[in-house]
Amino acid sequence: MELLHRYLQAVKKHLPWDRQDDIIAELKANLESQLEDKEAELGRPLTKDEMEAWLKQIGPPMQVAGRYLPQRYLIGPAVFPMYWYVLRLACFWCLVIYSIVSVVQIFNGGIANGTELAGAALRVPAVLMTTAAWVTLIFAAIEFGLARNPSKRGLFANAPFDWSPSALPPAETTAGYRKRPRSYAMAVTEAIFGFLFLAWLLLIPAHPWLLLGPGAFYLDASPYQFAPVWVQFYWWVVGINVLQLGWRCVDLVRGSWQGPRRIQQNTIQALGLIPLVMGLTSPGHAYVTLRHTALDQGVYGAHLNALNHGIYMGLLVITVIAVAHLLLEGGRLSLNVYRKRVAAAR
């Protein structure tokens, strides 16, 4: 009996104060009746070991008390789908914004080094956890409010997902894919590498060695310098990369990363022609100039002309290849459209 008393006392500690006496009185009556039956069956009181075995079979006090409590959620099943959706969205965009801000800060500081980059990368988990904590806190508050006003639960849970079946994206068929559909891991990896590439690109003006390697130091010591046309060229490349990255991120968020990216690739390639054409139409095809024209023209003038001509020819070849590729892709697309029309007409 003493063990039973101690057991009930332990259960009581985990019960809500306003109901604990009532619950314990009832549990005590039930368990004492059960114990009496057991003892009557045996014809003797239970030994300490038997008593312990019986109480163990009933369950740990905290667990037994827990069964008397109402079901509690931090975020319940009605709100959870929206919470999960918002959490993923918030973490993703937080990562995007944090990455861009970090890169721009490092870029503007002009003193980017490995330690700064590593520091920014190491802060990512803390940033994501803070975002997740805030989202969770907000949704826990919503859940708390809905628990006190259950009539609003269905309304809240369904309203943000107001949808129409006919507005769903068209069915994706894998039959037409030349390759396996892109996996989520692959799409995320592409986005991450896209960010890293953009970060690398943005760091180039302050740290040309990232692009030219040791050549950057030779260039500094040489009489040559890049012409202003490369600044416009550079920002076009940055802009195209931002667009491509944004497109990939939107695909990820919309869940449409599996499909082929022919239109996306072709658009990016078409936009890529703009800086190439800009380079080709540069006044005087001057891609590299002399730092001290009056002083060095006589010595380096011939080299400079040969260099600029070489760059021009290089840009021309790249442009021709890019245009040919685009025309080829355009032809393929038109052929596919034609085939589909013919198939639909049959």
Place this chain on the structure above:
Amino acid sequence: MTISENLFENLRLELRRGCLTLAVLAQLRQEYYGYTLRKALAERGLDIDESTLYPLLRRLETQGLLASEWREEEKRNKRFYRLSTDGEQMFVQLLEEWQAINASINATISMHASGKEDASGNSTL
């Protein structure tokens, strides 16, 4: 416990959960207190843990399906439960639902069994 045993246990508990409520409501058309109710259900082949049954009684009472009163019996104060008016209506509805589910499952099982017999009969011909 293996994965399959664990899965079976989870599914078994899920299956029992709704049935227990119905069994308790059915039994409480007559008055019982916690322990005697547990014994009565066990005698009919339905063993329920103390830690499941007693909180379930409280929950059903909070939901208005049971009515209870404290009364002294054999020199001990006990809380006796029985179906409330709402509980009786709910029991009828739940019983109909359960019988419909039971009939559907039985029909599905017997259809599957007869399909098997046909298939095995055909194969021997």
